[in-house]
Amino acid sequence: MVIQSPARAQEAGGEPSARQVAGRRWRSARGVVAALLAMAVIAVILAALRPSGSPERLDPTSPKKDGSRALAEILKQHGTPVTVARHAAQAVDQSGSGTVMVVTRSERLTQDDIDRLRGVQGGLLLVEPTTPVLEALAPGVRTGNISFANTADPQCSLQAATLAGTVTLGESQTYETSGNAVSCYQVDREARLVQVQDGPRTVTVLGSSTPLTNQHLAEEGNAALLMNLAGARGSVVWLAPDVPAKGAGAGQESLTDLLPFGVKLFFLELVIAVILVALWRGRRLGPVVAEALPVAVRSAETVEGRARLYRASRARDRAADALRSGARERIVPLLGLPRTSAQDPAAAREIVAAVARRTAQDEAYVGAALYGPEPVDDAGLIALTSVLDDLERQVRQS
Amino acid sequence: MALTGRLGLLALLGALVPILVPRWWALLAVWGVLLLGVLVDLALAGNVRALRFHRSGDTNVRLGETAQVALIVENLGRRRLKARLRDVWPPSAAAAPRTVQVDVPAGERRRVDMALTPTRRGDRRAVTVVVRSVGPLGLAARQLSRSAPWTVRALPAFPSRRHLPAKLARLRELTGAHIALIRGQGTEFDSLREYVDGDDVRSIDWRATARRADVVVRTWRPERDRRIYMVLDTGRTSAGRVGDIPRLDCSMDAALLLGALASRAGDRVDLLAYDRRVRTRVEGASRTDLLPAMVHAMAPLEPELLEFDAAGMVSTLMARVRQRCLVVLLTELNTAAIEEGLLPLLPLLTARHLVMIAAVTDPRIGEMADGRGDLAAVYDAAAAERARAERRRLTAELRKHGVEVVDAPPQEIAPALADAYLALKAAGRL
Numbered sequence: 001m002v003i004q005s006p007a008r009a010q011e012a013g014g015e016p017s018a019r020q021v022a023g024r025r026w027r028s029a030r031g032v033v034a035a036l037l038a039m040a041v042i043a044v045i046l047a048a049l050r051p052s053g054s055p056e057r058l059d060p061t062s063p064k065k066d067g068s069r070a071l072a073e074i075l076k077q078h079g080t081p082v083t084v085a086r087h088a089a090q091a092v093d094q095s096g097s098g099t100v101m102v103v104t105r106s107e108r109l110t111q112d113d114i115d116r117l118r119g120v121q122g123g124l125l126l127v128e129p130t131t132p133v134l135e136a137l138a139p140g141v142r143t144g145n146i147s148f149a150n151t152a153d154p155q156c157s158l159q160a161a162t163l164a165g166t167v168t169l170g171e172s173q174t175y176e177t178s179g180n181a182v183s184c185y186q187v188d189r190e191a192r193l194v195q196v197q198d199g200p201r202t203v204t205v206l207g208s209s210t211p212l213t214n215q216h217l218a219e220e221g222n223a224a225l226l227m228n229l230a231g232a233r234g235s236v237v238w239l240a241p242d243v244p245a246k247g248a249g250a251g252q253e254s255l256t257d258l259l260p261f262g263v264k265l266f267f268l269e270l271v272i273a274v275i276l277v278a279l280w281r282g283r284r285l286g287p288v289v290a291e292a293l294p295v296a297v298r299s300a301e302t303v304e305g306r307a308r309l310y311r312a313s314r315a316r317d318r319a320a321d322a323l324r325s326g327a328r329e330r331i332v333p334l335l336g337l338p339r340t341s342a343q344d345p346a347a348a349r350e351i352v353a354a355v356a357r358r359t360a361q362d363e364a365y366v367g368a369a370l371y372g373p374e375p376v377d378d379a380g381l382i383a384l385t386s387v388l389d390d391l392e393r394q395v396r397q398s
Numbered sequence: 399m400a401l402t403g404r405l406g407l408l409a410l411l412g413a414l415v416p417i418l419v420p421r422w423w424a425l426l427a428v429w430g431v432l433l434l435g436v437l438v439d440l441a442l443a444g445n446v447r448a449l450r451f452h453r454s455g456d457t458n459v460r461l462g463e464t465a466q467v468a469l470i471v472e473n474l475g476r477r478r479l480k481a482r483l484r485d486v487w488p489p490s491a492a493a494a495p496r497t498v499q500v501d502v503p504a505g506e507r508r509r510v511d512m513a514l515t516p517t518r519r520g521d522r523r524a525v526t527v528v529v530r531s532v533g534p535l536g537l538a539a540r541q542l543s544r545s546a547p548w549t550v551r552a553l554p555a556f557p558s559r560r561h562l563p564a565k566l567a568r569l570r571e572l573t574g575a576h577i578a579l580i581r582g583q584g585t586e587f588d589s590l591r592e593y594v595d596g597d598d599v600r601s602i603d604w605r606a607t608a609r610r611a612d613v614v615v616r617t618w619r620p621e622r623d624r625r626i627y628m629v630l631d632t633g634r635t636s637a638g639r640v641g642d643i644p645r646l647d648c649s650m651d652a653a654l655l656l657g658a659l660a661s662r663a664g665d666r667v668d669l670l671a672y673d674r675r676v677r678t679r680v681e682g683a684s685r686t687d688l689l690p691a692m693v694h695a696m697a698p699l700e701p702e703l704l705e706f707d708a709a710g711m712v713s714t715l716m717a718r719v720r721q722r723c724l725v726v727l728l729t730e731l732n733t734a735a736i737e738e739g740l741l742p743l744l745p746l747l748t749a750r751h752l753v754m755i756a757a758v759t760d761p762r763i764g765e766m767a768d769g770r771g772d773l774a775a776v777y778d779a780a781a782a783e784r785a786r787a788e789r790r791r792l793t794a795e796l797r798k799h800g801v802e803v804v805d806a807p808p809q810e811i812a813p814a815l816a817d818a819y820l821a822l823k824a825a826g827r828l
Contacts, residue, residue, distance in 0.1 A: 286486040294637075
């Protein structure tokens with residue numbers, strides 16, 4: 001409220017030292033620095049938490065480590081044609097009772113796509129299905145815990161699994177089942193491979209994508225398991241969906257629909273609290289007092305301005321003239337000549353002679369200093385000031 | 399009415415309630431509780447409307463000193479009042495403390511002492527008094543703002559008053575009971591005394607000598623009851639700061655010293671502050687009243703950003719002063735302003751009056767003129783030399799018109815002006 005006048009600030013402790021200035025800057029900036037650091041840390045954490053994997057993960061045409069081209073090729077070599085479908089509709093069209101549809105990257109399926117997949121007649125192999133896909137296509141199967149056991153034994157009656165033997169599943173989703181489902185590779189009675197019969201469909205759910213990848217296909221019985229599962233019906237339709245077009249099938253539910261009612265009320269109350277805090281902070285104890293401040297013009301401002309103009313336009317002639325006439329003004333009274341003669345051109349010879357006599361300098365040198373031409377460069381101007389100062393001092397001391 | 403941070407905090411905590419009980423009524427219940435708390439607080443808070451304010455204390459303070467102003471808070475209500483009180487003053491009044499806690503039982507009075515240390519000259523008016531009384535729950539407060547008028551006038555500091563005793567001693571040398579006051583020390587006849595060796599023969603009073611056996615000389619003393627008219631220029635050039643002080647303040651200081659000195663010397667002193675119109679005027683003040691009158695007249699003066707109207711000043715002066723007087727113009731020796739404004743009118747003034755111009759030189763010009771070393775400093779020096787030369791030329795021009803010019807840096811302008819006055823007095827030129 002109270003404006004600290006400069007005079008009072010100086011009284012308090014004179015000019016602040018560099019250390020104090022640095023300290024003040026640090027104190028005023030540390031909040032910003034801390035906020036930036038926090039943002040950087042959060043960004044790094046978020047980047048680290050992002051699910052790894054390239055866009056071509058589990059793609060049957062990708063030869064990368066996390067692609068699945070090897071599996072598709074092996075299936076083809078063993079006489080099982082593999083058709084790659086990029087859209088659910090396309091996949092449903094190409095499938096029939098004699099095909100097994102492999103569904104990878106099911107997080108890219110929209111609700112419409114999932115509805116379409118309900119019409120599939122033959123086999124379905126769901127690899128790491130999302131919850132909506134699991135609920136829609138594998139009735140009676142619910143997600144359980146995550147298992148980190150790397151290898152697993154079949155421990156079940158499913159022929160495809162028993163023939164393949166031990167497989168490496170890596171980090172895997174487990175499933176709880178009810179009814180007539182076959183559960184394999186169990187951990188604590190939760191299975192990592194589940195097969196259920198749903199009308200005409202045989203739905204197999206695999207909780208891990210590790211065995212499908214090019215990198216891990218050759219390990220243990222991975223290849224055998226997948227060939228048994230996928231090649232069960234003679235041909236394979238591999239649904240590796242593209243990222244759905246913007247708005248396609250998505251967005252029926254807005255964010256507000258998804259929020260629980262309590263959270264909405266929480267935010268409403270939060271807004272009220274913010275308004276109350278704003279009212280608290282906004283109510284001052286008394287008004288802000290405006291006051292007309294006096295004009296602060298330095299008296300020497302015009303002279304300083306003229307100096308800058310001289311410098312900007314390199315007015316050496318005028319500057320030298322002013323310096324010389326100033327020096328003459330000071331020297332002339334010391335010589336016992338009338339003051340008026342300092343600016344009188346007619347008295348030039350007399351002044352020069354008198355100065356030369358007093359300082360034992362050459363008359364030409366003194367004449368050039370006191371009445372000479374304009375300096376040719378800036379160095380000449382600076383040199384002129386020292387010559388004038390020397391002359392003045394010598395006259396004063398003589 | 400005012401809310402508190404506690405209410406905001408409670409509302410924030412209340413946001414957890416709908417998370418636990420996600421129902422509308424839960425939220426409404428939270429609001430209801432908060433509203434009830436606010437109403438209870440407003441009802442039970444001290445009654446700020448029943449307060450009456452009175453003031454007492456200093457009305458004048460010399461700049462740089464502290465004025466004590468008391469605010470008396472009277473509680474006419476039936477309940478005790480505990481409140482935070484803020485006496486609002488303009489920032490340049492530098493009022494302290496900023497806020498105080500007051501506790502006034504019903505029907506009693508309490509005093510709040512405010513210390514004001516104005517940072518600038520002029521009148522400082524109390525803006526208002528604000529009282530905030532928080533209720534027992536600390537959720538809401540009653541707040542009221544009511545004016546309690548008071549004005550503290552910050553008078554010019556008059557730092558040059560320390561020169562006054564020395565100047566008065568010199569004045570006494572001129573006027574007082576010192577021996578051998580002879581011709582040249584004044585023109586007013588004082589008394590006759592016997593001739594002693596060394597007296598000026600022109601001082602011999604032949605008529606008195608003829609009447610007595612001895613040779614008798616007249617003694618003289620400086621004139622009394624002369625008139626001094628000081629004119630303060632409050633135009634744009636007076637706003638320029640020399641060091642951290644406006645030129646006007648330096649001029650005021652010099653005017654105060656001269657006023658004090660001249661009034662002791664028995665002269666009549668008048669003051670006029672002028673830019674394009676008369677800002678203030680002190681005329682016909684008696685010897686004892688002069689200094690307070692001048693100080694009060696000067697206190698609210700601020701430089702106006704207008705060109706000084708020399709013609710207007712001269713005509714005002716000529717209209718007001720008929721007899722010969724010493725006109726002291728406290729201004730700035732600005733070549734353009736003086737040459738165009740004052741110089742053509744000087745013959746008018748000097749024909750009737752003795753004119754003295756006092757101006758403050760800026761030490762910064764001297765520093766610049768002594769600057770050496772790099773190119774910027776040399777150009778600075780050249781510009782400063784040019785300014786000095788102009789000033790010298792202007793001074794010479796003014797002196798040619800018979801004007802006394804006093805040109806000194808800010809610390810010396812007041813004694814220099816006093817010395818110039820004493821010199822005029824000694825020479826009998828007033």
